[in-house]
Structures are given as C-alpha cells and as structure tokens.
Amino acid sequence: MKKMLPKLFLWAGIPALLFSSCVNDKYLIAPPPVADQSFVEEFDTVSAASNRGWKFLNVSESKGPNIWQQAGAVTPWFEAYSSHGSNVGFIGADYTSTSAAAAIISNWLVSPVVTLQNGDTISFYTRAVIYADGAGDSTDYANRLQLRLSTNGESTNVGSAADPGDFTRGLIDINPNLEAFSLLNPIATAFPYRWTRFQVTLFGLQEPVRGRFAFRYFVEGAGSNGIGSGVGVDLVTYKSKRQQ
Numbered sequence: 001m002k003k004m005l006p007k008l009f010l011w012a013g014i015p016a017l018l019f020s021s022c023v024n025d026k027y028l029i030a031p032p033p034v035a036d037q038s039f040v041e042e043f044d045t046v047s048a049a050s051n052r053g054w055k056f057l058n059v060s061e062s063k064g065p066n067i068w069q070q071a072g073a074v075t076p077w078f079e080a081y082s083s084h085g086s087n088v089g090f091i092g093a094d095y096t097s098t099s100a101a102a103a104i105i106s107n108w109l110v111s112p113v114v115t116l117q118n119g120d121t122i123s124f125y126t127r128a129v130i131y132a133d134g135a136g137d138s139t140d141y142a143n144r145l146q147l148r149l150s151t152n153g154e155s156t157n158v159g160s161a162a163d164p165g166d167f168t169r170g171l172i173d174i175n176p177n178l179e180a181f182s183l184l185n186p187i188a189t190a191f192p193y194r195w196t197r198f199q200v201t202l203f204g205l206q207e208p209v210r211g212r213f214a215f216r217y218f219v220e221g222a223g224s225n226g227i228g229s230g231v232g233v234d235l236v237t238y239k240s241k242r243q244q
Contacts, residue, residue, distance in 0.1 A: 033242065034115050034117050034208045034240065034242070035115070036240050036242065037114045037115050037120070037238060037240045038237075038238060038239045038240045039052075039112075039114075039237075039238050040235070040236070040237050040238075041054070041235075041236040041237075042080075042082050042083065042089055042090075042234065042235055042236075043070070043089060043090050043091040043233070043234060043236075044083060044086065044089040045070065046068070046069060046070045046091060049091070052112055053111070053112025053113065054109065054110065054111060054112060055108070055109075055110040055156050056068045056108070056109060056110075057107075057108040057110060057156065057158050058097055058106075058107045058108070059106050059107075059108065059158055059159060059160040059161065060097045060098040060103065060104060060105045060106050060107055060161065061098060061100065061103040061104040061105075061106070061160075061161040062098050062099045062100035062103045062223075063097075063098065063099065064096045064097050064098045064099040064100075064223075065096055065099070066093055066094055066095075066096040066097040066107065067093070067097075067107065068091050068092065068093045068107065068109045068217075068233075069091065069092065069093070070088050070091065071087070071088035071089075071090060071091075071092065071232075072090075072091075072092025072093070072094060072129065072230055072232055073092070073094070076088050077092060077129050077230065077232060078127070078129075078232070080232075080234055081125045081127075081195040081234040081235055082125070082234050082235040083234075089234070090232045090233065090234035091109065091232065091233050091234070092129075092230055092231060092232040092233065093107045093109070093217040093230060093231065094129060094228070094229060094230025094231075095141075095219075095222050095223055095224065095226070095227075095228040095229060095230060096224075097217060097222075098222060098223045099223075100223045100224075100226075101223045101224050101225035101226060102221050102222065102223045102225055102226030102227075103221075103222065103223055103226070104161045104162055104218075104219075104220050104221075104222070105217055105218065105219040105220075105222045105223075105228060106158070106159075106160070106161055106162070106216060106217075106218055107216070107217040107218075108158045108167075108214050108215070108216050108217075109214060109215040109216075109217075109233065110156055110158065110212055110213075110214040111212045111213045111214060111236075111238070112212070113153070113154050113210055113211070113212055114210070114211070114212070114213075114238060115208050115209070115210055116149070116151065116202055116205060116208065116209055116210070116211050116213075117202065117205060117207075117208040117209075117240075117241060118202055118203050118204070118205050118241070119201065119202065119203075119241030120201070120202045120238065120239065120240055120241050121199055121200065121201050121202070121237075121238075121239045122147065122171070122199065122200055122202070122213055122236070122237070122238055122239075123197060123198065123199035123200075123235075123236070123237045123239075124147075124197070124198055124199075124215075124233055124234070124235065124236040124237070125195045125196065125197050125198075125233070125234045125235050126145055126174065126191075126192065126195070126196060126198065126231055126232060126233050126234070127191075127192050127193060127194055127195045127196060127231065127232055128140035128143045128181065128191040128192065128193050128229060128230070128231050128232075129143075129229040129230035129231070129232070130181070130183070130193050130229070131229055133182075136184075137182050137183055137184045137185075138182070138183045139180050139181060139182050139183075139229075140180060140181045140190070140191055140193060140229045141180055141227045141228055141229045142175070142178040142179060142180040142181075142190070142191070142219070142227040142228060143175060143178075143191040143217075143219060143228055143229060143230070143231050144173070144174060144175045144176060144178055144191070144217070144218050144219050145172075145174045145175075145191070145215060145216070145217055145218070145231050145233075146170060146171075146172065146173050146174070146215070146216040146218050147170075147171040147172040147173075147198075147200065147213060147214070147215055147216075148164060148167035148168075148169060148170055148171060148213065148214050148216055149167060149168075149169040149170075149171055149202075149211065149212075149213050149214075150165075150166040150167045150168070150169075150211045150212050150213075150214070151169075151205070151209045151210075151211040152166040152211060153210045153211060154210070154212075155211075155212070156212070158214065158216075162220070164216070167212075167214050167216070171200045171202075171213070172198055172200050174191060174192075174198070175189065175190055175191040177189070178219065178220070178221075178227060179191075180227065181193050191231065195234065213238075215233055217231055
C-alpha cells in the first residue's frame with residue numbers, strides 16, 4: 001500500500017497544475033511605458049519641418065496653388081511669434097488654397113507620427129491675416145482653423161473638401177461660425193488677429209495608439225471673391241503625459 005502513495009500524490013497534483021496553467025493573469029502584467037513623444041515645432045523653415053515628418057496636403061474643392069508655406073507668402077504677412085532671429089519663422093495658408101471664387105478650402109498641416117495617449121497635450125499659437133476692406137476698416141473676411149486627430153497609424157488620408165478622411169476626431173475648432181473680424185467693430189468669438197495660444201489635452205483613447213494630429217484650414221465659401229484671408233501657425237508643442 002505504501003508503494004502506491006507516490007503515484008496517488010502525483011495524479012492528484014495534475015488537476016491543480018492544469019487549473020493553474022489556464023488562469024489568465026495578463027491583468028497582473030503592467031503594459032510597458034510609452035516612450036517620451038514630446039517635441040516642439042517652430043517652423044523656422046518649412047523644409048526642415050518636412051524632414052521631421054510634417055506633411056502638407058491641400059484637398060480643397062477646386063484646388064488652388066497655395067499650400068502651407070513659410071511666413072504665409074514670399075513677403076511675410078507679419079512677425080513670427082517664435083523664431084530664431086527671423087520674422088519668417090512660422091507657417092501659413094490663405095484663401096488661394098482654392099482656385100474658385102467661392103468654394104471649400106480644406107488645406108492640411110499634418111504632424112509626424114506619434115504614440116498618442118490620454119493626458120498628452122497639444123498647444124500652438126495662431127492668428128489671422130488682416131486686410132484693408134476698402135471702406136475704412138480692416139478685416140480678416142472670416143477664417144477657421146481646426147485641430148483634428150487620426151488614430152490610424154501613419155495614415156495621411158485627409159479626405160477631400162468637407163470630408164476629413166481618417167482625421168475624424170475634432171479637438172479644437174476656432175471660429176466655426178465664420179465670423180469676420182473688424183478692427184472698428186471687433187467680435188470676441190472671431191478668429192484672433194494677434195498671436196493667441198490654444199491647448200487641448202487628449203482623452204477618451206482606449207490605449208496608447210500610433211497616429212497623427214493635424215491643423216486644417218477649413219473655410220466654406222472661401223476664395224478670391226469669397227471669405228477667408230489666411231492664418232498663421234507657430235510654436236506647436238506636443239507634450240507627453242509623463243513629461244508634464
């Protein structure tokens with residue numbers, strides 16, 4: 001009888017081994033921390049920004065000659081907010097994004113690929129171009145700028161015209177009602193005519209994910225005989241949660 005005991009103990013232990021091997025203990029394993037994704041972009045040169053992974057995509061209705069360019073034009077529109085000794089150290093897009101007299105402008109400035117996670121922040125400075133309106137006032141003819149998010153990896157699908165493609169999540173929408181600014185009768189909710197800072201914190205992501213954020217100069221009814229003048233963007237900062 002004693003000779004049977006070891007075998008009995010052996011067989012009795014097998015169910016316990018099988019049971020323990022089936023237990024899902026993945027919840028005990030903490031996911032690896034996301035590497036620091038923080039960066040600052042001052043657009044001191046467009047070519048350098050391009051080399052760092054920024055994309056410039058104009059998908060306006062009746063596409064015009066304009067893409068996001070240094071200082072907005074060959075002659076700088078205004079002084080940069082942040083630069084290294086040069087007033088051209090910002091990037092801008094304007095109403096010539098469409099060749100039509102009045103159509104949909106959808107001109108995109110797309111970031112490099114980053115690992116997005118809740119708690120990360122995106123901040124930037126922007127302002128509008130102001131023109132004399134021919135009637136003793138100065139105006140921006142109404143501008144709009146969106147900050148949008150894509151969680152589809154390296155995709156640069158920005159759709160066309162009103163369609164935002166993979167950038168389905170809106171983060172910031174400046175002047176969605178397309179109110180024109182006037183120096184003689186300023187409207188607080190119109191697009192800022194001086195460099196103004198905006199910031200958003202990412203939330204609602206199920207887990208860290210590779211993707212891009214993008215600025216969209218989006219004006220409906222814009223063009224040579226429509227609304228919209230132009231906007232500049234400067235000092236874009238992406239800050240990872242762990243660095244805040």
